[in-house]
Amino acid sequence: MVIGCALVMLSSRWSPERVRGPVALWAAGSGLVAVVVLLVHGVRWQMVPVLAAMVLTTPLLVGAVRGRRVRTWIAAAGTAAVVFVAALGPAASWALPVPEFPTPTGQYAVGTTTRQWTDRTRTDPDGAARVVVAQFWYPAAAATGARSPYLGATTAESTVVADGLAALFDLPGFLLDGLPRATTASTPDAPAARGRFPLVLFSPGLGGVRTQNTAWAEELASRGYVVIGMDHPLDSAVVVLADGRAVHTAVAATGDDEADRATAQRCAETRALDLRFAMDELEDLDVADPVLAGRLALDRTAVTGHSLGGGAALMAAGRDTRFKAVIDLDGYPYSAGETRYPPVLIAHHPTDPNDEFGTAMTRTLSLSSDGTRIEVPGSTHLTFTDAPLYLPPFPTLVGTLGRDRPTTLIADLADDFLTRVLPG
Numbered sequence: 001m002v003i004g005c006a007l008v009m010l011s012s013r014w015s016p017e018r019v020r021g022p023v024a025l026w027a028a029g030s031g032l033v034a035v036v037v038l039l040v041h042g043v044r045w046q047m048v049p050v051l052a053a054m055v056l057t058t059p060l061l062v063g064a065v066r067g068r069r070v071r072t073w074i075a076a077a078g079t080a081a082v083v084f085v086a087a088l089g090p091a092a093s094w095a096l097p098v099p100e101f102p103t104p105t106g107q108y109a110v111g112t113t114t115r116q117w118t119d120r121t122r123t124d125p126d127g128a129a130r131v132v133v134a135q136f137w138y139p140a141a142a143a144t145g146a147r148s149p150y151l152g153a154t155t156a157e158s159t160v161v162a163d164g165l166a167a168l169f170d171l172p173g174f175l176l177d178g179l180p181r182a183t184t185a186s187t188p189d190a191p192a193a194r195g196r197f198p199l200v201l202f203s204p205g206l207g208g209v210r211t212q213n214t215a216w217a218e219e220l221a222s223r224g225y226v227v228i229g230m231d232h233p234l235d236s237a238v239v240v241l242a243d244g245r246a247v248h249t250a251v252a253a254t255g256d257d258e259a260d261r262a263t264a265q266r267c268a269e270t271r272a273l274d275l276r277f278a279m280d281e282l283e284d285l286d287v288a289d290p291v292l293a294g295r296l297a298l299d300r301t302a303v304t305g306h307s308l309g310g311g312a313a314l315m316a317a318g319r320d321t322r323f324k325a326v327i328d329l330d331g332y333p334y335s336a337g338e339t340r341y342p343p344v345l346i347a348h349h350p351t352d353p354n355d356e357f358g359t360a361m362t363r364t365l366s367l368s369s370d371g372t373r374i375e376v377p378g379s380t381h382l383t384f385t386d387a388p389l390y391l392p393p394f395p396t397l398v399g400t401l402g403r404d405r406p407t408t409l410i411a412d413l414a415d416d417f418l419t420r421v422l423p424g
Contacts, residue, residue, distance in 0.1 A: 001030065001031075001033075001034035001036060001037075001043065002031060002034045002038060002047060002051070002054070003050050003086065003089060003090060004415075005027045005028070005030050005034060005054070006027075006031065006053045006086050007083075008023065008026075008027035008071070009024060009027040009028060009031065009054060012074040013045070016104065017373075021300055021342070025417070026362035027123065027307060031054055034062050034159075035051065035054075039238045042148050043109050044093075044094075044178065044181075044369045045174045045175075045177060046090075046092040046093040046096070047089055048089070049085050049086065049087075049088035049089045049092070050085075050086050050088075051081060051082075052085055052393060053082045053085045053086035053353045054088075055153060056081075056082050056085065058351050062113065063385050067104030068414045069156065070174075072184065074169075077087065077117055077257065078095075080270070086278060087145050090419075095327070095392040095393075096175060096176075096390065096391070096392065096417060097178055097390060098178035098179075098181045098182050098390075099150065099178065099179065099182045099386065099389035099390040100132070100182070100389070100405045101150070101182065101214065101215050101218065101389065102181070102185070102204070102215060102219075102407055102408075103185055103221030104185055104218050104219045104223075105219065105222065105223075105408065106139075106219065106220075106221075106222030106223035106224065107222070107223070107317065108140060108193055108223070108224060109135075109139075109140040109142055109143035109187070109190065109193075109222070109339040110135060110137055110138070110139070110140055110143060110185055110186040110188065110190075110218045110221045110222050111137070111138050111139075111140035111143060111186060111187050111188070111190030111191070111192060111221075111291070112135060112137050112138070112148050112184070112186040112187070112188055112189075112190075113135070113136050113138075113188065113189050113291050114133065114135045114136070114153055114294070115131070115133070115134050115136070115281075115285070115289075116131060116133050116241065116242045117131070117132055117133075117134065117277070117278070117281045118130070118131050119131075119132070119273075119274075119277045122134060122273065122274050122277075124233070124234060124403020125234070125250075125389060129254070130274075130277075131229065131233055131241060132230060132232065132274050132277065132280060133210065133230070133231040133233075134210070134228050134229065134230055134231070134278060134281075135210045135211065135228070135229045135231075135239070135307070136219055136226060136227070136228050136292065137186055137214075137220070137226070137227045137229075138192055138193075138197065138219040138226045138227075138290075138291075138292060138295065139193040139195075139197055139221055139222070139224055139225075139226070140187065140191060140193055141190070141192065141193045142185075142190065142191065143187035143188070143190045145187045145188070145190065146183075146188075147183040147184055147185065147186065147187060148183065148186050149180065149182070149183060149184070150179055150180070150182040150183065150184050150211060151179055151180065151182075151209065151211050152180075152211070152240060153188070155180055157240045158179065158180035158241055159180040160238060160246050161209055161211070161237070161238055161240065162176045162177070162179040162180050162362035163176075163238075164238025164246070164248060164249075165179075165207075165237045165238075166235040166307055167237070167248075168207045168237040168249060176390075178387050178390060180416055182390075184214055184215075184218060185218045186214075186218050186221070186410060188378075189291055190248070191291075192291055192295045193295075194294055195224075195295070195384060196275070196294070196295060196296060196297040197225055197226045197295060197296070197297055197300065198224075198225055198229075198282045198297050198301065198302070198422055199225070199226050199228065199230070199282065199296055199297065199300065199301040199302065200217075200220060200225050200226070200227045200301075200302050200303075200304055200327075200354060200414070200418070201228045201230065201231065201275055201278060201279075201301065201302070201303045201304065201313075202217065202227060202229045202276060202304050202305060202306075203230050203232070203274075203303075203304070203305035203306075203308075203309030203310075203312045203313055204229070204230070204231075204232075204236065204305070204306055204307075204309050205236070205306045205307030205308050205309055205331075205385070206223055206235065206251065206267060206307060206308040207236065207249055207265060207304075208236060208237065208239075208306065208307070208309065208385070209231060209236050209237055209238070209239075210229035210230055210231040210236070212229075212306070212385050212388075213229065213236075213329075213384075213386060213387055214229075214386055215386050215389060215407040216386075216407055216410055216411055216414075217229060217395065219407055219408060219411040220294070220414060220415065221387070221414055223411070223416070225415075226292070226295065226296060226422075228278065230271075230275065230278060232251060232270065232274055233247040234250040234251070235249060235250075235251055235267050235270065235271065236249060237249050245306050246405060247290065247329055247402075249398050251263060251267060255341065255412045258370065264308055264311075264332075264334065264335055267308060267312075268311045268315055268334040268336075269312075269315060269336055271305075271308070271309065271312035271315075271316075272312045272313075272315035272316040272336070274312075275303055275312065275316040275320075276316055276319065276320050279298075279301065279322050279323075280379060281322065282296060282298060282301075286298060288392060289299035289375060297424070298322070299324070299423065299424070300324060300423055300424055301322060301323055301324055301420045302323065302324065302325040302326065302327060302418055302422065303316050303317050303325075303326050303327075304326065304327040304328070304329065304414070305328065305329065305331055305405065306328075306329040306330060306331060306385060307329075307330060307331045307332075307381065308334070309329075309331060309333075310327075310328030310329055310330065310333070310346075311328070311331050311332055311333055311334030311335075312334070313326050313331075314326055314328055314331075314333055314334070314335070314338070314341065314344070314364060315334065315335070315336050315338065317341055317342055317344075318335075318336075318338025318339070318341050318367075319338065320339065321342075322423070324342050324343075324421070324422055324423060325342050325343045325344075325345075325417070325421045326341060326342060326344050326345070326415065326424055327345045327346075327347070327414055327418075328344065328345070328346045328364075329346075329347055329348075329410065330347065330349055330379075330381050330383075330384045330386040330410035332348075332350045332357055332360060333346070333360045333363070333364040335363075335364070336359075338368055338399040339366040339367065339369065340368075340369075341367050341369070341371075342363060342368070342369060342370075342421075343368060343369055343370035343371075343372075343417075343421035344371045344372065344376065345369070345372045345373075345413070345414070345417040346364070346365065346367040346371075346372070346373045347374045347376055347384070347410065347413050348360055348373070348374075348375060348376065348379075349362070349373075349375070349376060349380050349381060349383065349384075349399070350375055350376075350377060350379070351375070361373060370421055372417065374413060376402050376409070376410075376413075377400065378399050378400040379399045380395075380396065380397065380398060380399045381411045382398050382399075383398055383399040383401060383406045383408070383410075384410055388401070388402070389403055389404075390402075390407050
């Protein structure tokens with residue numbers, strides 16, 4: 001409404017004199033009402049250029065209504081400048097929208113819930129016991145309540161996480177202000193559907209967060225999986241704990257390739273231990289959890305991850321036979337000397353099969369009882385996350401598959417693979 005009123009105000013300068021005044025007054029009045037509504041609900045930064053265009057238009061408009069018209073070439077130049085400013089708003093909204101999560105295609109509604117676990121056998125560098133946070137997406141009997149916010153259990157938590165992600169990439173926080181405004185396709189703490197469902201543990205990329213693949217997780221949950229996204233404190237961009245504390249990442253690139261590789265290796269090994277610890281907790285959760293007790297098919301568990309999380313998933317699967325399959329989504333296959341893997345799927349963006357990544361991938365697949373490699377045409381590293389839903393759709397950034405297509409495509413690959421290799 002604001003954008004439309006701004007353009008009508010501008011066009012009234014060029015309208016016939018007999019309608020110029022009424023059109024200008026209608027546009028200005030309607031625009032004022034729309035601005036008030038925006039102020040009540042919160043103005044996104046994309047609207048600032050549009051509001052500026054309305055302010056810039058007002059002096060020309062007042063003069064035109066009163067019959068004091070400036071020279072045509074001056075008015076034309078001013079009009080072009082104001083149209084350009086006004087157009088920045090819709091362009092920015094298109095490039096960085098509030099993400100709209102696709103409706104899952106499976107037979108189940110989707111519920112979500114979050115748990116925090118403490119591993120008292122390990123400590124972090126600060127001496128505190130190791131804490132991990134897990135979010136579940138699961139088949140629900142029904143999902144009729146309010147939808148869950150994106151990035152966190154509450155809007156406030158989502159805002160903290162969005163700000164942490166922006167800081168991780170040295171971006172102004174306002175650029176990602178659409179993320180806390182988004183709602184997903186899942187319902188918090190909805191009753192679980194009857195039956196036992198295979199598990200898919202998920203570890204995000206370096207600096208990533210447990211919710212970075214929410215659309216993919218919801219799609220798999222709708223098809224009959226329980227997906228568990230993991231937050232890894234001091235590695236994930238920011239983790240909000242149950243007591244409200246926000247633990248920010250302690251990992252930063254140094255520019256030294258050897259040092260950064262050593263850091264990534266260390267983080268992957270820590271995550272592998274987190275994933276194995278999560279399996280211990282899931283065994284207890286299946287007995288007594290108020291939402292998911294009796295719903296977990298623990299003997300049909302896959303471990304997955306994106307980027308660094310994919311390397312961590314491979315490590316965990318190579319050390320713990322409770323993991324019956326592993327999916328690496330575009331992650332370098334970090335290794336800590338594993339000599340065998342269960343069935344492995346590595347899905348990745350187009351790459352040179354003879355480069356370092358290709359060589360490591362070939363070595364990893366050779367150690368698997370059922371190794372599969374799938375190159376996804378039109379993908380980039382971020383295609384395998386939620387990023388296409390809210391980042392500018394530039395091919396070099398998020399690929400050429402569009403905003404919604406990556407979710408179902410990657411879910412199809414995972415579902416087909418897991419259906420084939422998981423027992424039962």
